[in-house]
Amino acid sequence: MKSIQIDVAVIGAGTAGLAAYRAAKAAGKSVVMIEGGEYGTTCARVGCMPSKLLIAAAEAAHEARHTAPFGVHIDGEVRIDGHEVMARVRNERDRFVGFVVASVDGIPQADRLRGYARFIDNTTLQVDDHTLVQAARVVIATGSSPNVPPPFLALGERLIVNDDVFSWDTLPQSVAVFGPGVIGLELGQALSRLGVRVRVFGVSGSLGPLSDPAIRDYAYATFSREFYLDTHAKVGRMSEVDGQAELVFVDKGGIERSERFDYVLLATGRTPNVRGLGLENTGLALDARGVPLFDASTLQCGDSPIFIAGDANNILPLLHEAADEGKVAGENAAHYPKVLPLRRRAPIAVVFSDPQIAMVGQRFADLAPGSFVVGEVSFEDQGRSRVMLKNRGLMHVYADVQSGRFLGAEWLGPRAENIAHTLAWAYQMELTVAQMLEMPFYHPVVEEGLRTALRDAQAKLAG
Template sequence: MKILSTDVAVIGGGTAGLAAYRNAKAAGARAVIIEDHTWGTTCARVGCMPSKLLIAAAEAAYEVGHTAAFGVHIDGTVRIEGREVMDRVKRERDRFVGFVLRGVDNIPAEDKVEGRARFVDKTTLEVDGHTRVQATRVVIATGSSPNVPETFRPLGDRLVVNDDVFAWDDLPASVAVFGPGVIGLELAQALHRLGVRVRVFGHSVHLGPLTDPAIREYATASFAAEFPLHTEAQIHGVEREGDRVRISWAGAQGETVTEHFDYLLAATGRRPNVAALGLEHTGVALDARGVPVFDPRTLQCGDSPIFIAGDANNILPLLHEAADEGKTAGENAARWPSVRPGLRRAPIAVVFSDPQIAMVGERFADLEPETFVTGEVSFEDQGRSRVMLKNRGLMHVYADKASGRFVGAEWIGPRAENIAHLLAWAYQQELTIAQMLDMPFYHPVIEEGLRTALRDAAAKLAA
């Protein structure tokens, strides 16, 4: 067995792991990075980028089919070639993956170890029986995987997760989506707009990441008007029949409704990849999920020389958060035992549905009711939104009663991804509602809707 000694061993070659390795090296430490599956990032391979490629195709199809209201009439029908759609998705996806792999190729060969790492003791790792890595500090950056209920397993190849969607050569005729979270919502709407018969099932009122009941109710009604959406479905049965999936559920009057689908897409959350790491040999405390208990500021696990970053710790499973956490974990591993809090930017989340959903700052569910006021705006009569026929949406901004500071927002509406950045910058700079209203708002733009919500919050603060 090969013996390899180093200062820092990083487990995982994704966004967080690559950032941890590079920053540990930049801080002057010797470092190796271990990957057991595929080098590169979840985002580029099966996450952010391929999903946005599919969504872009869906948006193109939808826009072409909805021009009549502008007086623009297209003769004939919109023809969607599923093979061409998926060919572009995969070609462009592979380009994005290639960019990541070029960075991996620049890592010296002696710093890369391929295989599954498992702790032998607190900082010693055995990799597939061929290499023993003797480190003094370890960064766990093993990412996450789709969490699939065991009851779906008998469906065999009729069961898919989001990773599988981007391996399709053609679009299927029908898909049942279980889980109206971020992934399920984005993929369901995209597939629907590309001509796939879709039905979405959930088991609670939750939709996407929303916690504000009014915004969630508006969003649910908006999406349910476009495709079948059951956020509180009572499922009677899920089983395979030949090459199809048979699903039965309670209808509006309590009757049993049954439909058949080509696939069941399980968008039922993700779980940290930590189960096979041999964490029982490290002495670190584990939570109920089997994830090491860690300090979210420093990413250190207890007082040990072990750090955990990215989707593996499941704080905010987003690429920019994984990159920031990788930097923090890598730097702290290099300087251990002298660790310090890393950068924590303003919380920001976007769902690339239509209308888009966004959240910035504190969530509605995490605020004490008596401490804040809510400013509201509907985008249904907002000028620029109506001009573009994108006038669906409702926004809530939250302001602290005592200080007048902007503390968060949840909304659904047009171009939310852009407005979200304005609000994230305002939150990170701890601006008050009054200071935000002193900023320029051009006319006519969708951001004027934000100004309306801020003015409503200001009036409530004054009262």
């Protein structure tokens, strides 16, 4: 077994790991990046990009079926070729992964170490059975994996996670989705629009990332009209029968049903990849999941020279957050014991459903009652939205009653991904509602709906 000495060891070559490597390298330190799995980030390989490819196919099918209200009639049936759909998903996915792999290939070979790392002590790592790494500091950037609760294991090979979807050769006939969060909602709707029989089950009443009850109720009613959705599901027996998943559940009408599905897609969250790292050998305090306790601003684990970034810490499992965290973790590791806090950007979340869901700034659930007003707009009669027949949606914006500052927003509606960026900039600049209303709004655009909500908030602030 060979031994190497290094200033900074980065465990993981995903988004956070790559950012940490580059930051530590830019600080003039010797760095090694350790990766045991395939190169290519979660986003590119099994997350953001392949899911959007599947959604794009679903949107094309949906739009083709709904041209008649415009007076445009397509003769014949809209035919979906599952093999072609999945071939494009895989081909384009591989193209995106290729870009990431190419960027890793651009890193000097001496700075890359293949294998799985395990802590021997705080600053000694053993990589498989071939290398001991003596590092002055370590960055953990090992990402996360889908969480699989034990009861679902009874489904055997019929149980899949979102990672598996993008390896399909064709589309199945039926899928039951557990977890109406971001992943479950996006993939459930997309599969339904592509002709797959879909049922989406939840147990806590939650839907996507929404915390505003009015917006959540509107979203539930909207999606329930398109596919089966039960956010308070009562599911009993689950088993694998004759090559299918059999579920016994009580439907929304109170009737017990037994149905079979080709697959059960589990989208009930992700777990940090820390098992097998040997963290028990570091002396660090660990939480119930085995993740080191760390400072969320500096990403430092206790007062040790160990830092944790990206999905592995599970603060905000988003690509841009992982990149920011990786950079700060790498810089702090390079300059340890001097560490600086991360200045987080405005919170922003988007669900690429149709209508889209978005959240910016502070959540409704986190605001103190009586400390804010709510500005509202319905997109059902909003001009541009009706022109496009995309007029499904409801928005709430929140403003501080004392200062008038814009605090956040939750909504469902057309082009939410674009409006979310405008609001995130306003939040980060700490603008008031009055200042936001001084900004230009072109006509006719969907953003005029945002202006209506801001005007409603301003009227309530003045009252």
